[in-house]
Amino acid sequence: MANKTISVTVNGGSKTSEVEPRRLLVHWIREALGLTGTHVGCDTSSCGACTVLLDGTPVKSCTMFAVQADGRRVTTVEGLQQDGKLHPIQEGFKEEHGLQCGFCTPGMMLMGAALLEENPDPSEDDVRWAISGNLCRCTGYQNIVKSVQWAAKRAASEQPGAHA
Amino acid sequence: MAVEEKEMPWVGRSVKRKEDDRFVRGGGNYLDDIRLPNMLHMAILRSPFAHARIEAIDTSAAEAVGGVVAVVTGELLAQHKLAWMPTLSGDTQAVLATDKVRFQGQEVACVVATDPYVAHDALELIDVEYEPLPVIVDPKKAVEDGAPVIRDDKEDQKDNRIYHWEAGDKASTDRAFSEAEVVVALDTHYPRSHPAPLECCGCIADVNPATSKTTIYMTSQAPHAIRTVFALVTGLPEQNIQIISPDIGGGFGNKVPVYPGYVVATAASLLIGQPVKWIEDRTGNLASTGFARDFHMHGELALKRDGTMLGLRVGMLSDQGYAYADAQPSKFKAGLFHVVTGSYDMPAAHVVTDGAYTNKAPGGVAYRCSFRITEASFLIERLVQNAAYELGMEPVELRRKNFVRPEQFPYTSVTGFVYDSGEYAKALDVALEKSGYEQLRAEQERLRAEGRLLGIGVASFTEAVGAGPSRDYDILGIKMFDSAELRIHPTGKAILKLGVKSQGQGHETTFAQIVAGELGIPPEDVTVQEGDTDNTPYGLGTYASRSTPTGGAATAVVARKIREKAKQIAAHTLEVSADDLEWEGDRFYVKGAPEQAATIQDIAFAAYTNHPQGMEAGLEGVTYYDPPNLTYPFGTYVVAVEVDAQTGEWKVRKVVAVDDCGVRINPMIVEGQIMGGLTEGFAMSAMQQITFDEDGNCMGSNFIDYLLPTAWETPAFELHATVTPSPHHPIGAKGVGESATVGSPAAFANAVVDALAHLGVRNIDMPLTSGKVWEAMQQARSS
Numbered sequence: 001m002a003n004k005t006i007s008v009t010v011n012g013g014s015k016t017s018e019v020e021p022r023r024l025l026v027h028w029i030r031e032a033l034g035l036t037g038t039h040v041g042c043d044t045s046s047c048g049a050c051t052v053l054l055d056g057t058p059v060k061s062c063t064m065f066a067v068q069a070d071g072r073r074v075t076t077v078e079g080l081q082q083d084g085k086l087h088p089i090q091e092g093f094k095e096e097h098g099l100q101c102g103f104c105t106p107g108m109m110l111m112g113a114a115l116l117e118e119n120p121d122p123s124e125d126d127v128r129w130a131i132s133g134n135l136c137r138c139t140g141y142q143n144i145v146k147s148v149q150w151a152a153k154r155a156a157s158e159q160p161g162a163h164a
Numbered sequence: 165m166a167v168e169e170k171e172m173p174w175v176g177r178s179v180k181r182k183e184d185d186r187f188v189r190g191g192g193n194y195l196d197d198i199r200l201p202n203m204l205h206m207a208i209l210r211s212p213f214a215h216a217r218i219e220a221i222d223t224s225a226a227e228a229v230g231g232v233v234a235v236v237t238g239e240l241l242a243q244h245k246l247a248w249m250p251t252l253s254g255d256t257q258a259v260l261a262t263d264k265v266r267f268q269g270q271e272v273a274c275v276v277a278t279d280p281y282v283a284h285d286a287l288e289l290i291d292v293e294y295e296p297l298p299v300i301v302d303p304k305k306a307v308e309d310g311a312p313v314i315r316d317d318k319e320d321q322k323d324n325r326i327y328h329w330e331a332g333d334k335a336s337t338d339r340a341f342s343e344a345e346v347v348v349a350l351d352t353h354y355p356r357s358h359p360a361p362l363e364c365c366g367c368i369a370d371v372n373p374a375t376s377k378t379t380i381y382m383t384s385q386a387p388h389a390i391r392t393v394f395a396l397v398t399g400l401p402e403q404n405i406q407i408i409s410p411d412i413g414g415g416f417g418n419k420v421p422v423y424p425g426y427v428v429a430t431a432a433s434l435l436i437g438q439p440v441k442w443i444e445d446r447t448g449n450l451a452s453t454g455f456a457r458d459f460h461m462h463g464e465l466a467l468k469r470d471g472t473m474l475g476l477r478v479g480m481l482s483d484q485g486y487a488y489a490d491a492q493p494s495k496f497k498a499g500l501f502h503v504v505t506g507s508y509d510m511p512a513a514h515v516v517t518d519g520a521y522t523n524k525a526p527g528g529v530a531y532r533c534s535f536r537i538t539e540a541s542f543l544i545e546r547l548v549q550n551a552a553y554e555l556g557m558e559p560v561e562l563r564r565k566n567f568v569r570p571e572q573f574p575y576t577s578v579t580g581f582v583y584d585s586g587e588y589a590k591a592l593d594v595a596l597e598k599s600g601y602e603q604l605r606a607e608q609e610r611l612r613a614e615g616r617l618l619g620i621g622v623a624s625f626t627e628a629v630g631a632g633p634s635r636d637y638d639i640l641g642i643k644m645f646d647s648a649e650l651r652i653h654p655t656g657k658a659i660l661k662l663g664v665k666s667q668g669q670g671h672e673t674t675f676a677q678i679v680a681g682e683l684g685i686p687p688e689d690v691t692v693q694e695g696d697t698d699n700t701p702y703g704l705g706t707y708a709s710r711s712t713p714t715g716g717a718a719t720a721v722v723a724r725k726i727r728e729k730a731k732q733i734a735a736h737t738l739e740v741s742a743d744d745l746e747w748e749g750d751r752f753y754v755k756g757a758p759e760q761a762a763t764i765q766d767i768a769f770a771a772y773t774n775h776p777q778g779m780e781a782g783l784e785g786v787t788y789y790d791p792p793n794l795t796y797p798f799g800t801y802v803v804a805v806e807v808d809a810q811t812g813e814w815k816v817r818k819v820v821a822v823d824d825c826g827v828r829i830n831p832m833i834v835e836g837q838i839m840g841g842l843t844e845g846f847a848m849s850a851m852q853q854i855t856f857d858e859d860g861n862c863m864g865s866n867f868i869d870y871l872l873p874t875a876w877e878t879p880a881f882e883l884h885a886t887v888t889p890s891p892h893h894p895i896g897a898k899g900v901g902e903s904a905t906v907g908s909p910a911a912f913a914n915a916v917v918d919a920l921a922h923l924g925v926r927n928i929d930m931p932l933t934s935g936k937v938w939e940a941m942q943q944a945r946s947s
Contacts, residue, residue: 094180097180100414102413102668103194103414105187109188128876137844142881
């Protein structure tokens, strides 16, 4: 099949390139764009290490073709920080020891960030349910839950008008 | 609170991890993130059969695909004497199959291409003609007379037996059993599992045709040992081989062995003259690399009616797959399984172990445990609970009655271990109090009256971790010491180079804290470097909870050596005698005149700018640390579960873990290790297993069939500590990375069995799936 030209807004910048129609989104992100924070862990949509946000919604980028992202907006872990300042979720993972080997971490943080967009004050169960499509083999999840909740508190305190 | 934390000594402080910043930014540097100019990509063709003769391989169609550079077969490797390689236990395993395939998923051929997609396309065009052979998946059948010999490639191999190894003493154990008033027996299978780190294995082999320098980026927990093995296997001069382990996405023992992909990629790079990358897919990882466990165990415990333990008898048959490929201390054929007397003062024990070949992937590795201690701890802790039922004793009182007592340390066990320190009853007491054990028992009674099933499981484990000492422990003859090299730069900053290799354990922080504790250089000023064999001193790597016992000890020792030299330099710059100096925190000061002081930073600068005449310039050192003994962390875990009396489903209600790993260098990191281990213990008790059908098809070769716990199933954990320092470790620390994987499976299984104990249920093999629990209830009710 002939290659196809796609245009995707990645982390706020427009990226245009020619791809094979069968090329998976995760491979395009990693190989064509050199954004290696998005990882491949299982090949079967089970582990979530490849999670990215597509128009703000978490998707497993190992289960999408790059051509399906044409004209859409993708956020990877590299796009979480703004102007060099870490996103609260990134700070939360550092503060609460939410990572060990770091391989699942980008996917976990993007799931957490997406959750906080919808639910700024999630309970432990809310977080556990939200990240239940992402596997971690190191932490036992408890500190990931705390990291997301830490980020929720930080985000709330940074809202205009919030008490510091 | 924050102020208090800042004033604490460096050792014992929960310093935030130095490595985290790059990881949260997506800036980790894992194997697959590395790209070299002109790099080619390799993919592996695997056998669909568990046992078959290879009649012919036709690679012509694959070779004709545009972008394919080479197709490598066993025949080609055989021409270079590379078709077989040694395993870390001294057996052999095929790199690429030549005569036969011996497990489903075995490596048969490799394609090297300009693009990974093209390499995978070409795999499908390789035509292999197989003649299927009878398959053996049951090790008990494998050792029967007349069973087909799986390893007929080995001249002296006339059956499927690999080893027979015994520990303890048969005669005294037989005597103990003849005097016993009560004997409790248990047969259980610790199922085959897989460490399944989230990052699969892989490598990039880069043989420079101009210089013959061979650089191999590799997902290896033990890069130095692998370099030596590569030199021995390939005949390449060792100084030309550089192994670089970049950031590793979890290991858990899976990334200790040498895998065929590493060898083929290196051979391909050598032949082609370009770098070759191999990234394993998940099915390759689960179906072909180091699996874990698969011990068929029989235990018998002899006791007096009052609960005094008299002796332990254990028989174990290990299913090793088609090659004996553990990373194993060569003296101990079944690893440290003979530590099976656990936390108890056992007067007699006899342990008989046998290993068998089957048509399964080679292994097995010690998955997050020190050489098969998980299996041992599981067996004794399950036996003790059943003994308590038999005696009508409270299980924790039976434990307490038989614990090795504090005054018995150092305690020599009947199977030959010298336990360094322990206060087992203390850890038990904390666990009972924090879990509300008595209230749980009372509640259990109440709920039973309502027909509800609450179970309380306890495990009081003891581990043996941190190999060496080198007199007892070696891998393929390479002694199990470890090393640290510390260089203090003129500006007082430092680099610490280690022979161990983190896979997420936080070495960059923990070991910097040890330097800070010894020399007062803050952790943020200490870079910790690991994994690059050209730029770190030789060591055996990170597994078996050995990094802090060996590499951590080496760090403390080398820092102390440097402090001695620093004292001489301080005496010179302060113009006093070294005998007049005292060390405090980060400086030497003149006794009685604390304002006259030289900080470590002052001294470092002087070491390069104003060192005493007659002394070598510089402030650095290297230490190879051979521990005098293993360290013996211990603890008690209490788990409460509620079992659904109708369906057999069970839910964890409470997990209380009390760990004693001696001095905790970074409590936050230690607790992270424990929570991870508890999760894997829960996983093995509840869901993780890899099974095979009678044709040898692997039924757990992806994450849809091989279940790993998510955040939703995983319970919350409550952690507590007691601190009994190791008497021989320079800072009193013991290993901890695997304690919870070792101790907790028995606690979970004990809890579920305990919920059904009043029905007469005494055993359910792991994983305790709801189906198996339901069956056990049905059988108990109908009998």
